[in-house]
Amino acid sequence: MTDVTYTGTGLIKALRDGWIITQRDLLHWVRQPATPIFGVMFSIMLLLMFGFLFGGAIEVPGGGSYIQFLLPGMLALTMMFGLDETMTAISSDAKKGITSRFRSLPIGSTAVVLGRSGADMAYSALNLGVLVVGGLLIGWRITSDLGSAALAVVLLLWLRFALLWVGIFLGLTLRNAGATTAVQVLIWPLGFLSNVFVAPETMPGWLGAAAQWNPISATATAARELFGNPTGATGGWLADHALTMALLWPLAITAIFLPLSARAYRKLRS
Template sequence: MTTSTFAVPARGSALRWTVADSWVVARRDLLHWVRNPSVIIASVAFPAMFVLLFGFVFGSAITVPGGGDYREFLMPGMFAQAMVNGAAATVAAVAADKARGVTDRFRSMPMAPGAPVVGRSVADVVNSVLDLVVLVGLGLLVGWQAHGGVAGALAAVGLLLLLRFAMIWVGIYLGLVVSQEAAGLAWAPLFPLTMIANTFVHPSQLPGWLGPLADWNPLSATVTAVRELFGNAGPVGAQASWAEQNAMLLAVAWPLVIVAVFLPLAVRRYRRPAA
């Protein structure tokens, strides 16, 4: 058995080395999606089903506090739910690479430390932009509109992608930890996270003990902020909780905290695999 010693680039070129290697991995992951479009279709089909189910079946029985069109209330929640549920796809993809030996192969190559996980995060963000484009188009078809202007819409998209970026790192870490079989159940813990929130109804319409949980759900902060930026139904009232009144702040703070916790964990796990 032979061992290879890889030369470490000078400090000035370390950033270029990391960027170049990360892009190689990101391009590889993007090409996999292009060659297997069923993955993209599957990631959009689930939220599309929920839009049709709640928008046309259950929506007629749900009222929006303060009045307003329920579909306009619903769609920002659907956008955010799709960003969170995307973590399941990240877990599955990372776990599959680990099971097939791709991750070990990356570790054996002269690549920048952490570049494979950074590349995966870049590819997933690009994929999330495509998901949002499809979902926005679906929302327009069912009667949703953005009333907050171009700047508000761009800010809302930015918050949605920030939430997705945070969930990507959760997904990468879990994908490196769990088996490929367990990764197939990654959607299970995400389901209550997206349901015990203000995705479909306002927290005040939930049972008393669930309302506070929904208020402080990181997903709820993003949904409330996005509704405000899009100018959709669901205005924040005077009796709203602190979390709802400060949704913009929390919509930035929650994802940054998640990234601060899971990004180092994911990079450390990649560099030091379990024995």
């Protein structure tokens, strides 16, 4: 397989090749829509469950409606959903020999993983849009200006983009059913050990500190601020630097796992 140096026309070629592979992955979802549909339905179910079953018993530090507090957190949490499916799709392509066919084509090693991430980002944007509409229907409101709200959406997708490279890397290196199950199990503790559902100030000291340093917490807090919703944080370092951390955490994750994914793909053996 040709390895393209991504300068000038090489970068354009990589992006074009990646777009072709993105279309291929999107076509799979069009033909088999059950997975994306059930994924969206699951996110809506969680929103309704926590918003209406538990919301009446949860107070937001600093005041404010729990629905207003919950919705941006749920948007951040859903950016973690589907990583196991990304991992499974990458592994499946390798096992079926599809990866070997891609490797025989004159395309750069990054184009294939970029294509997969492009398809997942399209799905994530759709999931995000459905949840925003669902939130508006149950009483959530954006009280900031349009520019701030748009920046909040960008930060949410920025987090998703970074996390996708973790799923792609694991799919290229851990190609067995047990590894997929392990990722599914880990997603929930990492997602719940955050400020998505409750403020860290209500947790025991050591647990609250761990929750504050979770990348999901940084994006959730930044999104709440940008949407004009209550943050549930009455003080602390995260409350003062949420926007900065929402930018830096995904940057660090991408800087680590994107090159690792490209390297793992170059070394992949079906």
